[in-house]
Amino acid sequence: MLNKNLLLSLFIFSILMIFTSVIKTQTRLIEKKIYTHEKKLANIKNNLHEAQLDYYYLSSPQFIANKIREYSEKDYESIEYYRIYFSFEEFLSEGRKISEIKNNEKKIQK
């Protein structure tokens, strides 16, 4: 009886021990993978951090204006307010209006 109980507990313990070691090994492998991915992610993040800085420098108005001056003699000119449209529909309706005005002018001339 005694031996039976002992054997049973030892058996259960051994099984659990094996399971634990297997799970631990698997977890370690997963951990390694996670670490590798995190390393990659960190590299990407660091690159993004530097790329963002480059982007904001290269797209700064001063840099762009200098480049314009380098390649052409034109200075920066702001868009006239009447050329600003908030939607494509607005642009089309204005286009229709202008064409109507032109048609009417042609009719009057005839």
Place this chain on the structure above:
Amino acid sequence: MKKKYKNNKKFNPNQKSFYFEDYLETNYKQKKISKSLISEDRVYILFFFFFCLMTIFAIKITFVSLQAPQFLEIKKNNLNFLSLRRDVVDRNGELISRNIKAYHAAVKPNLIKDKQKFLLNIKINFPEISQEKLKNNLSKNKWFYLKKRLTEEERNKFWLMGDKAIELESYQSRIYPHGNLYSHILGQIDDDNYGISGVESYFDRELKDLKKISRPLSLTLDTNIQYLIQNELEKATKDFSTNGAAGLLMSAKTGEVLSLVSLPNYNINLRKNINNDIFANKITKSQYELGSIFKTFTIALALDENLLEPESIVNDITKNIKCSKYVISDTHEFSSSMRVDEILIQSSNVGAVKIAEKVGEIKFRNFLNKLNLLNMSKIELDEVSTPKKLKWNKCKLETVSFGHGIMTTPIQAAAAYATISNGGYRIEPTLKKNIIKSPRKNKKIISSETSAKMNTMLRKVVTDKKGTASMANIFGYQVGGKTGTAQNYERKNENINTFISVFPIQDPNYVLLVLLDDPKAAPDIIYNYKGKNITNINRNEAGWNAVYVAGKIIKKIGPILAINNEEFHNKYVVKKSN
């Protein structure tokens, strides 16, 4: 006999023979049993110890498992660049300040194998490093910095040298991708990551808050507008040969500062000590007598007190007035009777004095106080000056009525103009986004009616034939404003020219201030004056320079502001087809 046995409880009637116990054998058996019990106990004890050991291990494993995320975190931290300071972005999310990883080069002299070779290597790659100093440092045989703040190219050179004695020590450096553009706003940090000027100093604690480290600090500034204003002011500095210039664009309703430019500026990435006064922030730190722009406040108070109306006639406008030892006069002769709005439009000093005298000194003083012109501005910068205490002695009322004898910072004047034009609500200029309260919750300084009347008059300064600011009449933007041409308090032969504009005047959204420090006449400039191109102008009043510059700025930034504000566009921008 039978009876006798029957009474005996131990008597067994079925027993047919006697049982003789062998005590020797029984003792042996008992000994055996007791021995087996002892060994069983030992096994139990052993098992107990084993169990305890396993429990300890289990607890330890559990503890390690719980600790694991932190352990991983340390690993992660080594991988990721963890900024010690938050980014700063403008109102559109454009990056204007960020920490990056940079390097210093240091030397461990005890690791140098051949000193001559080492010195030669350094001489070839870095001829700017003094060989004498280097030799001297090497002779001390102690760790020292060879070169601080390496550029990427320098770092690669050191790396390629491959000398064990050279140590590349990493540190965090602050980078400003826009260079000069925000030099007077952002300020700088020192080598130990402490903000020492500007926004970096004012928001130092907030910028170093590790809980918010991933979230950038948003400012109210707009990079594109800032550049356009700076660009126009730089041109103006050349065109009018000024000592310096300044510009400020602010929301008239909320006090949000969209642009703050002060020239000359400097590249904040170079981290040089700047002690020359010329580099002071002209908008918040320098104080000026801003001249005629004060007439707006004098008239606004008279209107608000119901003493006068814009159409009221002010009589006895003489060529000059004597006040104690001072003679107050106008730049040119005006008629002896002028309407209140004409006094503002044509900028009559004597007219302003007459109005101030009707208001009285105490009311005028209180009004300036309410407009925050006598106190320090509360903008989020360290470089803000405290106004000099005003002594209200003889003639002070008269001189202050047209902006002389009173020193203010341009930002105070612009904020006061915002209050006059936004319906009378006091505003505080601010650089931090998302802390704006509704202006209607602010203290009301003048009535909405007075504000509307003042806006009409300010518009006339730009549109009227005799107005002093006609070159700021940019079509579509309904500009109003007031010019100021004043003597420099410290250098009497120099002028400070100012133009404060407000637009669109029906419902003012923006206040733009342009200040030029001693502009000269620019005869080469072709002015578009009331629809005609004119040149060879030898005048240097604000109307011929500050207004001209403000007009050019509004023309350039107008579309950007209109894009940002659909209501403004729909309401005020006239379409081509109409």
